[in-house]
Amino acid sequence: MFKARKTRVMALTGAGLAVAATVLAGAAVAAPDASTSQAPHAQAGAQINADGTVVHSKGVKGVTASGHVYCVEIENEDVDLSRAIVTATPRNTPGSTLRVIPGNCAGGKGITVGTYDPSGGGLPNAFYIAVM
Known part of the structure; x- marks a missing residue:
């Protein structure tokens, strides 16, 4: 796809940063409310x-x-x-x-x-x- 080594490195770096940003954004959305407890096995x-x-x-x-x-x-x-x-x-x-x-x-x-x-x-x- 990309013939130049520099172009491949830049494309892979950009893709890696996009994945990392998506993961971090998902973690921020999934942060628990401070007034609730995290106890998956407690009723x-x-x-x-x-x-x-x-x-x-x-x-x-x-x-x-x-x-x-x-x-x-x-x-x-x-x-x-x-x-x-x-x-x-x-x-x-x-x-x-x-x-x-x-x-x-x-x-x-x-x-x-x-x-x-x-x-x-x-x-x-x-x-x-x-x-x-």
Whole structure:
């Protein structure tokens, strides 16, 4: 096609740059929203502040906070909380504990999370939650 070596090099370089630009443009378009979580194998999950605000989430409809007890409502009606594996982890307080009860609020579509200080007293605390 191109007989001169310089012409071939320029054509291949241009084609390579076009492919690279297309890949980079596709990556920019596919960048996730900052308010959503990337968890391809989790049914739902969230990072929740001590006041009940959601930092980012996947499949969580909302959170209701009452002191140190939170109701994390799951968005997807098909998630069966009686069969799901639910885990929660405290974010900020070393030694704090959590109690998680799936299906205990929001008409059976929520997870009750109680947060406690190291001595067992109720303490509003930020946490992560995952539903597998």
